[in-house]
Amino acid sequence: xxxxxxxxxxxxxxxxxxxxxxxxxxxxxxxxxxxxxxxxxxxxxxxxxxxxxxxxxxxxxxxxxxxxxxxxxxxxxxxxxxxxxxxxxxxxxxxxxxxxxxxxxxxxxxxxxxxxxxxxxxxxxxxxxxxxxxxxxxxxxxxxxxxxxxxxxxxxxxxxxxxxxxxxxxxxxxxxxxxxxxxxx
Numbered sequence: 001x002x003x004x005x006x007x008x009x010x011x012x013x014x015x016x017x018x019x020x021x022x023x024x025x026x027x028x029x030x031x032x033x034x035x036x037x038x039x040x041x042x043x044x045x046x047x048x049x050x051x052x053x054x055x056x057x058x059x060x061x062x063x064x065x066x067x068x069x070x071x072x073x074x075x076x077x078x079x080x081x082x083x084x085x086x087x088x089x090x091x092x093x094x095x096x097x098x099x100x101x102x103x104x105x106x107x108x109x110x111x112x113x114x115x116x117x118x119x120x121x122x123x124x125x126x127x128x129x130x131x132x133x134x135x136x137x138x139x140x141x142x143x144x145x146x147x148x149x150x151x152x153x154x155x156x157x158x159x160x161x162x163x164x165x166x167x168x169x170x171x172x173x174x175x176x177x178x179x180x181x182x183x184x185x
Contacts, residue, residue: 003129004046004129004130004131004149004181004182005046005047005125005129005130006046006047006048006049006086006119006123006125006129006130006131007041007046007047007048007049007130007131007132007133007178007181008049008050008051008089008116008119008130008131008132008133008143008148009048009049009050009051009132009133009134009174010050010051010052010110010132010133010134010135010136010139010156011050011051011052011088012052012156013134013135013136013153013155013156013157013158014031014133014134014135014139014153014155014156014174015030015031015034015038015050015174016028016029016030016031016034017029017030017031017155017156018135018155018156018157021056021059021061021062022070023056023061023062023066023067023070024066024070025069025070025073028070028073028074031155031173031174032173032175033173033174033175033176034174034175035078035081035083036175037174037175037177037178037179038078038081038083038085039081039082039083040175040178040179040182041083041178041182042082042083042084044182046182047086047123048083048084048085048086049085049086049087049088049089049119050085050087050088050089051088051089051090051110051115051116051132051139051142052088052089052090052091053090053091053109053110053138054067054090054091054092055092055093055094055097055109057092057093057097057099057102058092058093058094058096058097058098058099058102058103059094059096059097059098059099060097060098060099064092067090067092071088071090074088075088087119089108089115089116089119090115091106091108091109091110091115093105093106093108093109094109110134110136110138110139110141110142111137111138111139111141111142111145112142113142113145113146116130116132116142116143116146116148117146120146127146127147127148128147130146130148130149131143131148131149131150131151131181132148132149132150132151133150133151133153133174133177133178133181134150134151134152134153135152135153135154135155135156135157135158135161136156136157136158136161137161137164137165139152140152140161140165140166140167141166143167144166149168149169149181150166150167150168150169151167151168151169151170151171151177151180151181152165152167152169152170152171153170153171153172153173153174153176153177154170154171154172154173155172155173155174158170
């Protein structure tokens with residue numbers, strides 16, 4: 001296996017506890033092992049991209065600015081913990097939204113792959129050098145469409161998908177996934 005140079009990590013249910021539509025700082029609570037996992041990736045010079053569907057914007061539950069406020073808080077916290085995040089990629093769209101400018105089918109909402117493809121093109125990554133970690137089938141499908149190494153974690157919604165997933169690996173949580181990823185490369 002080629003050395004993994006980049007990892008795309010889903011946010012809600014993978015890094016932080018899945019609570020319906022997390023957009024308030026008070027509701028943002030990291031899962032056990034999340035910081036250690038990010039530290040391991042940072043220390044191994046693996047680029048970290050957080051990739052998240054944020055349908056709550058399209059549904060009118062919170063604004064894009066509220067999402068950005070939480071993202072700034074999260075990135076600041078990760079920096080204090082010496083975890084380097086390259087970028088936070090997000091899709092604010094949903095075909096059943098109520099906010100007109102976000103109510104649409106798009107190419108960036110997982111399982112679609114535009115957000116990942118844009119990074120691959122910009123950074124010149126080989127798909128064999130990238131892994132994706134997530135707790136939903138949409139995460140795994142996005143990775144599989146591009147030929148990435150995929151990990152389903154059993155936090156968040158992961159247990160609902162474990163019996164039918166096509167993920168390359170199933171791990172109990174992000175820390176287990178990252179340790180495995182670093183061992184096999």
